[in-house]
Amino acid sequence: MNKIAVYPGSFDPITNGHIDVVKRSLKFLDKIIIAVSTFPRKNFLFTVEERMNFIKEIFKNEKRVEVDSFNGLLVDYMKKKGVNIIIRGLRAISDFEYEFQMALTNRKMNRDVDTVFLMPGEEFFYVSSTLVKEIAKLKGYISCFVPEIVEKALKEKFNY
């Protein structure tokens, strides 16, 4: 039986922390579907195509990574894909409440769905897309937080 999971998120943009979570999950999964949310809950900096293209480029040599997008409820998307496992990264305790709420709500909506939390490496504990965008906006140093392709795109976006 193939072990497949969905890793959903905004990925606006993908950071080294997300990449670390994907790599860790591939130690026990046969395939991971990175599902980029298009639901406009936030003001996205990058379009869904841009966010997906970064991820595709980063994992272009990893056949076990599929990149997709979804609109609407995550549980509906998962049913369509026939996948019951969600992967999420858990950094500090501050993430816990939000993640706990989402995991239980998703399970309430579909009792077959479970969420597996992975801790990124300590060096990525404090990395967040929101902070990276803020630093980039203020023309700060971002190369330790994001892969080169994202760094380049952020620098173009904020003209530095």
Ligand code: PNS
């Ligand atoms: O990277 P993020 O922004 O923390 O990811 C949040 C995401 C996209 C996983 C979550 O908002 C989501 O699943 N949105 C899809 C709509 C949905 O199913 N909402 C109910 C979640 S309990």
